[in-house]
Amino acid sequence: MTETTVSMTLNGTRIEGRVEARTHLADFLRSRGDLPSVRVSCEYGVCGCCSVVLDGKVVRGCLTLAVQAQDRDVRTLEGSTAETEDLRSAFVERNALQCGYCTPAMLLTAHELLQTKPDATREEIRDGLSGNYCRCTGYHAIVDAVAATAERRKGGVDR
Amino acid sequence: MSADETRAFARLQMTHIGRPLPRPNAERLSRGAARYTPDIDLPGLLHVAFLRSPHAHARILAIDPSAALARDGVVAVVTGDDLARIARPFEAKLDHLPKLKAPKQYPMAVGIARHQGEAVAAVVASSRAVAEDALDHVIVEWEDLPAVADPEEALAPEAPRVHEDLPDNLAFVSEIRQGDHAGAEAATALSLERDFSFARHTGVPLEPRAIVASFDPVEERLTVHQSTQTPFQTQAAIAAMYGLGDSDIRVIAPDVGGSFGIKLHTYADEMAVCGIALLLKKPVKFVSDRLESFVSDIHARGQSVAARMDLDAEGTVLAMRVDALSGIGPWSVYPRTSVLEGSQVLTLTGSPYGLKAYSGRLRLAFQNKAPMGAYRAVGHPIAMALSEVLIESAARRLGIDAVEIRRRNLLPDDAYPFRTLTGLHFEGLSHHRCLDRLVEMMDYPRLRAEQAELRKRGIFRGIGLAAVIELTNPGPALYSVGNVRVSAQDGCTIKLESDGRVTCAISITDQGQGNLAAIGQIVADVAGLKQGDVRIVMGDTAQVPYGGGTYGSRGAGVGGEAALRAAAAFRENILRIAAALLQTEPDDLDIREGMVGAKGSSEGRVDLRKIADIAYFKPDQLPKDLQPLLSASGHFTQLTDTFVFTNGFQASHLELDVETGIVRLLEHWAVEDCGRIINPMLVDEQMRGGIAQGIGAALYEECLYDENGQLVNGSLVDYLTPSSATLPDIRVAHVETPTRTSTLGAKGAGEAGTAGAPAAVFNAINDAMSPFDAEIFTMPATPERILRALGRIG
Ligand code: FES
Ligand code: FES
Numbered sequence: 006m007t008e009t010t011v012s013m014t015l016n017g018t019r020i021e022g023r024v025e026a027r028t029h030l031a032d033f034l035r036s037r038g039d040l041p042s043v044r045v046s047c048e049y050g051v052c053g054c055c056s057v058v059l060d061g062k063v064v065r066g067c068l069t070l071a072v073q074a075q076d077r078d079v080r081t082l083e084g085s086t087a088e089t090e091d092l093r094s095a096f097v098e099r100n101a102l103q104c105g106y107c108t109p110a111m112l113l114t115a116h117e118l119l120q121t122k123p124d125a126t127r128e129e130i131r132d133g134l135s136g137n138y139c140r141c142t143g144y145h146a147i148v149d150a151v152a153a154t155a156e157r158r159k160g161g162v163d164r
Numbered sequence: 165m166s167a168d169e170t171r172a173f174a175r176l177q178m179t180h181i182g183r184p185l186p187r188p189n190a191e192r193l194s195r196g197a198a199r200y201t202p203d204i205d206l207p208g209l210l211h212v213a214f215l216r217s218p219h220a221h222a223r224i225l226a227i228d229p230s231a232a233l234a235r236d237g238v239v240a241v242v243t244g245d246d247l248a249r250i251a252r253p254f255e256a257k258l259d260h261l262p263k264l265k266a267p268k269q270y271p272m273a274v275g276i277a278r279h280q281g282e283a284v285a286a287v288v289a290s291s292r293a294v295a296e297d298a299l300d301h302v303i304v305e306w307e308d309l310p311a312v313a314d315p316e317e318a319l320a321p322e323a324p325r326v327h328e329d330l331p332d333n334l335a336f337v338s339e340i341r342q343g344d345h346a347g348a349e350a351a352t353a354l355s356l357e358r359d360f361s362f363a364r365h366t367g368v369p370l371e372p373r374a375i376v377a378s379f380d381p382v383e384e385r386l387t388v389h390q391s392t393q394t395p396f397q398t399q400a401a402i403a404a405m406y407g408l409g410d411s412d413i414r415v416i417a418p419d420v421g422g423s424f425g426i427k428l429h430t431y432a433d434e435m436a437v438c439g440i441a442l443l444l445k446k447p448v449k450f451v452s453d454r455l456e457s458f459v460s461d462i463h464a465r466g467q468s469v470a471a472r473m474d475l476d477a478e479g480t481v482l483a484m485r486v487d488a489l490s491g492i493g494p495w496s497v498y499p500r501t502s503v504l505e506g507s508q509v510l511t512l513t514g515s516p517y518g519l520k521a522y523s524g525r526l527r528l529a530f531q532n533k534a535p536m537g538a539y540r541a542v543g544h545p546i547a548m549a550l551s552e553v554l555i556e557s558a559a560r561r562l563g564i565d566a567v568e569i570r571r572r573n574l575l576p577d578d579a580y581p582f583r584t585l586t587g588l589h590f591e592g593l594s595h596h597r598c599l600d601r602l603v604e605m606m607d608y609p610r611l612r613a614e615q616a617e618l619r620k621r622g623i624f625r626g627i628g629l630a631a632v633i634e635l636t637n638p639g640p641a642l643y644s645v646g647n648v649r650v651s652a653q654d655g656c657t658i659k660l661e662s663d664g665r666v667t668c669a670i671s672i673t674d675q676g677q678g679n680l681a682a683i684g685q686i687v688a689d690v691a692g693l694k695q696g697d698v699r700i701v702m703g704d705t706a707q708v709p710y711g712g713g714t715y716g717s718r719g720a721g722v723g724g725e726a727a728l729r730a731a732a733a734f735r736e737n738i739l740r741i742a743a744a745l746l747q748t749e750p751d752d753l754d755i756r757e758g759m760v761g762a763k764g765s766s767e768g769r770v771d772l773r774k775i776a777d778i779a780y781f782k783p784d785q786l787p788k789d790l791q792p793l794l795s796a797s798g799h800f801t802q803l804t805d806t807f808v809f810t811n812g813f814q815a816s817h818l819e820l821d822v823e824t825g826i827v828r829l830l831e832h833w834a835v836e837d838c839g840r841i842i843n844p845m846l847v848d849e850q851m852r853g854g855i856a857q858g859i860g861a862a863l864y865e866e867c868l869y870d871e872n873g874q875l876v877n878g879s880l881v882d883y884l885t886p887s888s889a890t891l892p893d894i895r896v897a898h899v900e901t902p903t904r905t906s907t908l909g910a911k912g913a914g915e916a917g918t919a920g921a922p923a924a925v926f927n928a929i930n931d932a933m934s935p936f937d938a939e940i941f942t943m944p945a946t947p948e949r950i951l952r953a954l955g956r957i958g
Contacts, residue, residue: 025293041203042196044421046370047454047880054370082196097190100845103676103853105193106200106370106421127893135889138880140370140422141676143856143917144888146849 013074016084024071031055031066033074034081042082042109046138053137056110057081063117082109089116092154101150103141111137115151125155169732170907173690177756180685180695184845187681188695189674198419201374201391202451209376210239212437212450213295215285215302216459217277220311220532220873221326224275224304227285231301237294240444241302242286244272247439251405254430254498258646264336264503265530267327269495271405271436276309278326278494279532280874281459283433286440288448311532311873315468315491318529326494326530335492336503336528340510342585343521345483351520353477356558357470361942362546363866364466367539367857368885369675371421372457373431377438378447387414388438391421393428393673394713395705400649401430401499402438417703420675424540424857426461427675428715430498433460458878462497462537463867464505465943466490467546471513473554474521479564481573483521484514486550492528493535499648502536503528508543508635511586514551516595516631516811517573522585532873538715540854544634544919545861552630552923553930553941560934566629566927567608570599574631588635591804593811594899595631598835602629602813605897606833611817619935624820625830626934628927632814632920635807636717636838636912637905642806652801654723655709656730658687659795660738662780664758664773666693668730669701671711672723677914678846679719683727685842686908690731691738692755693772709797717810717912720842722802725906729798737793741775744787804905812836812916814855816924817892820932822954825947827863827929829892836916837899840909847913848896854917855894860886861918862925863944 011033012021024033034043034057046054048067055066058080082089089112095101102108111134118125118133125133130151131144139147192198229241253268272283285302289295310324317323318333326333369391376389386408392398395415403410420427437450452460467490474483488509492502506526514522559569574595575582582590602608608627615625640652656670668687674680680700688695701707711726712718739750742760746753746768754763761769778785779792786792802808817830834851841847864884868877877883902909922943930939933954940953951957 028293038205041199044200044202044371046372049454049879049881051880052370086195093194096194097186100187100190100678100849102190102194103678103849104369104371104420104422105190105196105198105676108194109196112194131888131891135887138370138885138887140368140424140857140885141853142849143852143854143886143894144891145852145894148888148893 009072011072011075013076014078016080026070026072028071029067030057030069030071030074033071034066040081040083044106053114054107054110056113056137058085058113063114082112085113091157092116092151095150095154099146099150099153101142101146107137107139111139111147119151119155119158123155123158127152173907176689178689180688181842184843185681185685185695187678188684189680193419200371200419200421201376201389202371204376204389204418204449206376206378206447209447209449210288210290211292211295212286212288212440212448213292213299214283214433214456215287215299215304216456217273217280217282217284219277219306219308220280220313221309222277223307223309224273224277224284225307226305228303229285231303232287232298235298235301237290238287238298240288242288242440242443244270244274244284246443247271247436248274250442251439252407254405256496256498256501258501258503258648260645261336261503264496264501265330266496267330269432269498271432271439279534281456281534283436286436288440288444292451313531313533313869313871313873315489315529315531318491318531319527326532333530334527335496335530337526338507338510339525340586341523343519345521348474348483348521351476351482352474354558354561355472355474356554357472358554358941360469360471360550362465362467363943364463365861365865365867366458366461366463367424367426369422369424369426372452372454373427373434373461374451375434375437376447376449377441379441379445381445385412385414386438386441389416389418390434391427392417393423393675393715395673395703396671396710396713397428397499397650398430399705401435405435406439406442414706417673423675425538425542429462429537431460455879458883459534459875462539463534464536464539465546465861466536467506467509469509469546469550471550471554473558475558479559479562479569479572481517481519481555484519484551486510486513486524488526490528490536491531491533493533494530495535497535497537499650500538504538505536505543509546511588512543512547512633515584515586515588515633516575517551518575519585533869540857541915541918544915545858545922548630548632548920549923549926553926556628556927557930557939567599567603570629570631574599588809589805590809591903591905592901593633593809594837594901595811597899598811598813598837601835601897601899602815602833605835605895606815624822624932624935626818626820626928626930626932628816628924628931630814630920630923630927632812632916634717634810634912634916634919636810637721637802637808638716638718639802639806651710651712653799654711654726655797655799656726657709657795657797658730658734660772660776662776664771664776665697665699667699667701668727669708670723670727671708671713672719673703673714675714677719677850678843679714679723682720682724682842682846686724686727687731690728691735693758697758717914721808721906721910721912722800724842724910725908726798726800728908729800730796733796733798737796738772738775741779741786741792742770744790745770745778800906802905808903808905808911810836810838810911810916812920814920814924816928818925818928818932820929822936825950827945829859829890831892832894834894834917835897835899836913837901838913839900839911840902841898841900842910844898850913851896851917852894854915855921856886856891858918858921859891859925861943862922866944
C-alpha cells in the first residue's frame with residue numbers, strides 16, 4: 006500500500022504523519038501511541054467509541070479517513086480537558102463510568118450535546134447519546150451526570 | 165475470624181464502608197488515560213491475524229501459506245498442526261460429572277474446523293493490517309462436511325457427528341426428581357405447560373478480547389498481557405497446555421474494558437497466541453475485531469425449555485418440571501466447561517418458592533456453532549424466567565394479582581435456613597421485605613389504576629414482576645470435586661510503604677465494577693486509614709497473592725473478606741510497633757485516619773509515616789526483642805456453603821404498541837439484598853448495568869444462525885443491544901441481610917440485575933397483551949414475535 010503524508014492540527018499542535026489512504030482517523034491517532042483516549046470497538050460506525058472532534062464536530066473516527074483530516078482541526082479528549090472538566094468530574098461523582106472504555110467518546114458527545122442543547126431534558130440526553138454505546142452502566146448514571154452538568158452550567162442548583 | 169474479631173468488626177467506626185464514595189480509579193479512567201490490552205506495545209512487537217473457518221464444519225485438506233509468506237512484513241504463518249506439535253490439547257472435564265464428554269481441543273483447528281470462526285491458521289506480521297491483508301493469500305483447501313446446527317437435530321440418531329470419535333452428539337444429560345409428586349398432583353387445579361425459548365446471545369464488552377504474549381528465552385518466562393477477569397486461571401491454562409510451570413508465566417490484566425463473564429474463559433485462539441510467542445520467541449499481539457468477536461467470543465443461553473407449573477386453586481405453586489435442551493457448540497469450554505448454564509437452570513428454577521415436587525432434565529448437544537460459556541448470571545435469567553413468567557401466567561388465569569400470588573408463595577422471611585428440593589441452601593433471604601419495598605417504590609396500586617384507565621383508551625401498558633435469587637460467593641465445591649484448577653480462594657497482602665502509605669495487593673480484579681474502590685474502603689476502615697493512603701494493586705500474577713479473580717459475583721464478598729483479614733492483621737502489626745514506641749499495650753491503642761494513639765484520645769498520636777520511618781530506618785529505637793512485621797496477609801475461601809444466595813425483586817413497566825409490536829420501556833425497578841453494602845453507589849450501578857443486559861436479552865439480543873451454522877448478524881450493525889434511547893430509568897433500593905459466612909457479611913451483586921430483568925420484562929409484555937389473551941415465551945420478544953403472539957401476523 007502506498008503511503009501519503011497527512012498534516013492536521015491535533016489538539017492545537019500542527020502535526021504530520023505518513024498514512025495509507027485506507028487508514029481511518031482513529032487508527033492513525035491510535036498509532037501515535039500518546040492518545041490513549043482514542044479507541045475502537047465496532048469499526049462499523051455504530052458504537053461511537055471512536056468519536057473525536059473534527060473542526061468542532063464530533064465524528065466517528067472509524068468512518069473518517071485520516072487523509073480526510075488534512076488541514077483540519079482534530080481534537081481528542083486529551084485536547085479537550087478544559088471544556089469537559091466539569092462533565093468529567095460529574096461522571097466520577099455519579100459513577101457514570103465503569104470500565105471507562107466508552108467514556109472519552111461519551112464525554113465528547115455529551116459536551117457537544119450540551120453546547121447545542123443546554124436545556125436538554127433527560128429524554129433529549131438519552132436521544133443525544135444514543136449513538137454512543139456503553140455496555141457497562143445501563144446509561145442511567147450517564148444521563149444523571151449529563152443532566153447535573155447541564156444544571157450546573159446554567160448556574161442552577163445541584164440536583 | 166474468631167467470634168471476637170467479628171464483634172470487633174461490628175463495633176468498627178465505619179467511615180468508608182457503606183458510603184457512596186467515588187472510585188479512586190475513575191479519575192484515571194475518565195481522563196481517557198486507561199491502558200487496555202490493545203494499548204500495550206512492546207519493542208519488536210508482531211501482530212497476529214487469524215484465518216478463521218468460513219465453514220461451520222469442514223475438513224482442512226491442505227493449507228498453503230507460500231503466497232502469504234512472500235508478502236512484505238509477513239514473518240510467519242502458523243497452522244493448527246504447527247501448534248499441535250507443542251500443545252497438549254484441552255479437555256474440559258469435571259471429575260464429578262463423568263457423563264460430560266470432553267473432546268480434545270487444540271489452540272487452532274487440526275484436521276477439521278468445527279464452527280464458523282474457529283481459527284485455522286495465524287499470520288504473524290509487522291502490523292495488524294499487513295497480517296490481515298496476507299490472510300487472503302493463505303490458501304486453504306476445504307472439504308465441506310455436513311453441519312449440525314439445531315440441537316434437536318444434533319441428537320437425532322442419524323445426525324452427522326461433530327466429533328468422529330464420539331458415538332453421538334450428546335455432550336451431557338442430567339435428570340433430577342425430588343419431592344412428593346403424587347401429593348402435588350392430587351392437589352393440582354391448574355397445570356400450565358409452555359415451550360420457552362431463549363436465544364443465543366453474547367456479552368459484547370466494548371473492548372474486544374485482546375492478548376499480548378512475549379517469551380524470554382533466557383529466563384524461560386512467558387509474560388502475557390490479557391484482557392481477562394481471571395489472570396491466574398490463564399496462567400494455569402497456559403502452563404497445562406504448553407508444559408510450563410505456573411510461576412514461569414506472568415499474566416497481567418491491565419485495564420479491562422468490560423467483561424461480563426466473556427473474559428473468564430480460556431479461548432483457544434488466545435492460547436494460540438501464547439503458542440506462537442513460544443514458537444517464534446518474539447512478542448506477539450492479537451486484538452479481536454468486532455466481526456471475529458461475534459463468531460469467537462463465547463455465546464450464552466441458547467436454550468429451549470418445556471416448563472410446567474402446577475398450582476392449586478388458591479394459586480399455591482405445588483410443583484415444577486423443566487426439560488431443557490441446549491446446543492453448546494463443538495466443545496465444552498475449557499476449563500469451566502459448558503455445563504453450568506444448563507445445570508443452574510435445573511437447580512435454580514422455582515427456588516424462590518417452597519415447591520412440593522420438582523423434576524427436570526437437561527440435555528446438552530454438540531453442534532457446529534460458536535462455543536457456549538458463562539455470561540453474566542449463568543443460568544439465572546432462564547431459571548427466573550421459567551418460574552416467574554409461569555407464575556404470572558397462572559395468576560392471570562386464576563384471577564389473582566401478580567403481587568398477591570407472590571405473597572402467597574414466596575418462602576417466608578423467617579423460613580431460613582432452608583434447603584430447596586434441588587439441594588440449594590439458603591442462609592437467609594428477604595423476599596417479602598424486598599417485595600414490600602418494591603411495591604412501595606413503584607407505587608404499584610397507582611400504576612395498576614393508571615393501566616386500567618389507559619386500557620379504556622386503547623393504550624396497552626404492562627407491569628411485570630420477578631423474584632430473583634442469585635448464587636454468589638461460590639465456595640470451592642464445584643471446581644474442587646471437579647478437579648479443575650479454578651481457585652475459590654483469594655489472597656490479599658498489605659504492606660507499609662516507607663512514606664507511611666500502604667499498598668494492598670489482592671487477587672481479585674476490576675473490570676469497572678468498582679472492586680478496587682470497595683477493597684480500598686474495606687482496608688481503610690479495618691486498618692484505620694484514609695482511603696487516599698491505600699493504593700490497590702490488582703491483575704498481575706507477579707505482584708498479587710494467588711487467587712480466583714473475578715467470577716460468580718465473588719469480588720466484593722470473597723475478595724473483600726480477604727482484604728478485611730489482611731487489614732486486621734496489618735493493624736495488629738502496626739499497633740504492636742506503636743505500643744513499643746509509646747510504651748503502652750497494643751490493646752490501649754487504636755488507629756484512626758492513619759494516626760495511632762491512645763484509644764479515645766486525640767493527643768500525642770503518631771502517623772504511619774513516623775512508624776515507617778522508625779521501622780525501616782531507625783529500628784534501633786525499638787526494643788531489641790521486636791522485629792516488626794511491616795506487611796500482613798489475609799486469605800479467604802468461603803467454606804461454609806456451596807454458595808451464598810442473594811435475593812431481590814424487579815419490576816418492569818412498559819407500553820406496547822399492538823399495531824407494530826414495538827415495546828417502549830417506561831421504567832424499571834429493582835430491590836436487592838446483597839448483604840452488607842460496601843458502597844451503595846457501586847451496587848446500584850452493578851444492578852443497573854446488569855438490568856440493561858437483561859433487557860437486551862429480553863428484547864433485542866440474538867445470535868441468528870442459519871441452518872448451515874452461519875451466523876447471519878455478526879456485527880454491531882445487525883446485532884442489537886440496548887441504547888440510551890431504548891432503556892428506561894432504573895430505580896434501585898436495598899434490603900440488607902448480611903451473610904454470616906464471613907465477617908464482612910457482603911454477598912455478590914454483579915449478576916442479579918441480569919438474572920431478573922428478562923423475566924420482569926416478559927411479564928410486563930404478557931401483562932400488556934392480556935386483553936388480547938396473548939402471551940409470549942420466546943426471547944428476545946422482537947416486534948415480529950409479539951405481533952405473531954397477538955395473532956396479527958401469521
Ligand atoms: S468504533 Fe467507530 S463507531 Fe464503533
Ligand atoms: S463504562 Fe464500560 S462501556 Fe461504558
